[in-house]
Amino acid sequence: MRVKRYLKLFWAFFRFSFEAETEFRSNLIFWSFENILWMILGITSIHLIFGQVEAIAGWSKNEVFLVLFVASLFHDLCWTLIFRNLEAFSRLIRKGELDNALLKPVNTRFLLSFKILEFDHYVRIALELFLIYKYIILTTGYFSFTNVLAALFLFICGFLIFYSIFFALTVTNIWFINLANLIDFFHTVKDLGGKPIDIFKIKRGFLYFFSFVLPVGYIATFPTEALMGEIEVSKIVLAPVLAILSLWASQKLFNFALKYYSSASS
Amino acid sequence: MAKTIKTISAFFKAETKKTLAYRGMVFLWILGWIASFITMVFLWRSAETQGTLAGFNQNQIVTYYFIGILVWAVCSWWPFWAISEEIKDGSIVQYITKPIDFHWCRLGSEIGWHTINTLFYLIFFLVIFIFVKHFLVFNLSLRQLLIFVFSLAIVSLVNFEFNLLISTTAFWILNTGGIGSLYWLVMSLFGGQIVPLAFFPKWSQTIVKILPFRFMYSFPLEIYLGQQSGWPLLFSFAVGIFWVVTFYFLFKHFWQKGLKVYTAFGQ
16 A cells, blocks of 8 residues: 555656656757767767777776666666755755655655656666667677576665765765765766776775675676676675665765754754 | 965965864865775776886886876865855855955965875875885986975965866856766866876867976876976977966956956845
């Protein structure tokens, strides 16, 4: 019953966001086009790097492309589902208007996380899915549904982990007030995940940090390894543990931070 | 002249106080840059190659990104987002209804923000230095150092004037976010932020070197690494100054045009 209610609510958010976006159609087309330009920038960068090197930490050019496309998919899902919401959440705290959300008869975190959806990433998402398929064939020579399922599982866990980390960081606005550039910081973290984390192998401490503490490997490297059928079982087992732990910790932080929140009589 | 200095000084003071009050933002920028720097260093150190990378050895590459942090801290004069917001929400009226020149007000604010910003960056810059000093290249003479500092001034001004110019688009269009994003995209690539410009194919080198984007980031780094000297260096400075002057006059032109079509309410 509860799930049904929230699904209905999500559908309503989806409809309102879609209507709002299609109200400004030229804007939607412009951003869809520009998002593709950003993707071309990523591809050009890898071409320029591989114009000088043969491999990066044992990853060939095509494998690095696969990492890039998985990371881009992660980026697009972040923008489609959560970034705009976290930006709005941050603004509500800064302006002292969060109580508007707190007083609604719905789970506050759900409301703050999914109220606004973006629609200018769909062309890119379709393109990325196609390119991921193409580069799986190019790198491995075959397409395995088992590998795709494993990759999807890791990708979803990675998404939950970073959604929780980003949410928790946004919550810190309650103490630091004017962190208006949080989204830019999220981009940097996300960009870290857009490279094969084996680059950190030369310093084990960094490798462990980016595998388990700030596990950027779950953004693209581990799902890509799964797509290529080279994933270690331990990484699959650890993924849901980290996802649940980060969801739980971010919720605890949110509850704790709310005790320090002061409104501006909105 | 005295009035201009007074204006710059007043906005400088106001902005330093504001930046100190909201230092959390500065720390986030710094953390972001450290993360990017670490990634690029590890990326290039794990690169498998035979010979040099477009004329760079591995230590020069690390130095490029390391000094890049300093260039970024000092030169990223980007008032675009703030000004276009002020034009859209009408708060720009506070400048245009007063007998002060908007250009110099913003210059004072930018110097203020970057003074505090650079001081914060320097602390972290020195900490990172301790960890990476073995990989860094230091062979700068006093003369080169002075040229390097001068190039930082040119880069700051190119960034500043170009940002002022594109912020005037807010007088005519609503979606300035798209313009900002497009500018960022082109600058990241052609400014040399992602990879040094020497990595570009040979046929594109001449074009890339006279585009204004090179003078938004890469130029001081080329000087630091000793890739520019003699007449080519002088020519590069001339091109940089050309862009500063061109953007300044274009801004003045579009600012006046924009004010004629501008409407604001409730201020």
